[in-house]
Amino acid sequence: MKHLIALIAILLAPLAANAAEVTIAVGRSLPPYVIVDEWRGLEYDVVREALALEGHTLKPRYMAIARVMKELDTGLVDAAMTMQPSSGVKAFYSDSHITYRNYAITLAKHNFTIKRPEDLAGKSVIAFQKATVILGPAFKAAVESNPRYREEVKQVVQPTLLFLDRVDVVVSERSIFGWFANEDEVKSKVDTTQAVRFHPIFPPTDYYVAFRDEALRDSFNRGLKKLRASGMYGKIIERYSGFLKEDGGG
Template identity: 45%
Template sequence: MIRILLWWLSVGVTAAWAAPPLVGFGLNKPPYVFEQAQTGLEVEIISAAFKAAGIEIKMHFAPQSRLHAQLSAGQIDAIVTTLEQSGVSAYYSDSYLSYQNYAISLTSNKLDIRSQDDLSRYSVTAFQRASQILGDRFHAAILKSPGYTEQAQQRTRNLLLYLGRVDVVVGDKRIFNYFSRDIADQVDTSQAVTFHDIFPPTHYKVGFKNQALRDAFNRGLATIRQDGTYARIEKRYEEY
């Protein structure tokens, strides 16, 4: 009886989306999102979870702030790399991936950063919506910062740091390292950097406009974790 019920739920969700749901991803941020190739650790996990639920999706790439506005307006069906504290009303999935953010500075500047509170003394640039996603303590610190910005393009933050135009970059270590290699022909990326470990992991979720689609995604996510698909995807990106 339970198997029959689950089958009908699956059929119902699939039928409700005869047209593939439009899922919003942020701009290029390897190794999580390779925008042009429409692949990456995050893209593959999301796609595999939907596939396990019997749902084909259509990908939409845009800056995070625009994606949140589009979700609120009902222009897209879901957005990845988000959390409840983003401020957008949505049905949030189980956590599907964790990022590890750091405060990153040029070692030569000898910045004394031991907690998020210390960021109040420095100019800081971070990813879009970081002021909401990273919590109240971070938000309070950057309100006192002599200069705080959020960038849609990840590589821009690396450039600002290496050019000495900002004291601290806040972001995921793997993304930062990738773009440091990417911009090596534009700035001196041989400069040593310090990764200040002051943030807990950020456990990202998918925000949905529809509860049934959220529930189907959660079932698919559980499936790929149980059958080894999730682990195989992670292994492909170990080098990063």
């Protein structure tokens, strides 16, 4: 027994020696990925647990997205979440830890066929703020001359209007839409049991954690691999999944 305890201590010693409190820049609250006032979220939990598996502790530093790059550049934080190499920020980027999947979402009863952005023509569409910038030129071209297109800052408005049948299409990230559709504020006003369709007309978007230190990035990647292999990653995803009735049509 003494030999076993000694062996465990030896194995854990390098981990303890390299353990660190990692200050990470976290953008504004975006449920279910980041829920600021509850210190949790789908992305938040993935990053925290991946670090923990390597002996590190996450210390979040919440800030506006515009400040994230500056804080990382100046060394005020060790890393930043929800980043992409295309951002122009010089850093050591992790393996992708989270993927956003934007869809055109409709009520199944309308039986819309939407296979590309151009199919949104003539339909009333509500999207998230700056969607025409984020979702690319094809989407922008499809909606910029549409008088029935609008962007809404408050994401809770999107499922409300869709289930009230006041818009034909909602453009949103799947998990975000599902989260807000399950809010009491929405369920008290509309029937959220109506079947919806998710039309995959946008490519998925992978995000990464940008680190100032290469060794810390490598450590995070090891923790992320452990998280996936253990099944914990999948459980985190399930924890924040919405409960929408989905119809598999096109």
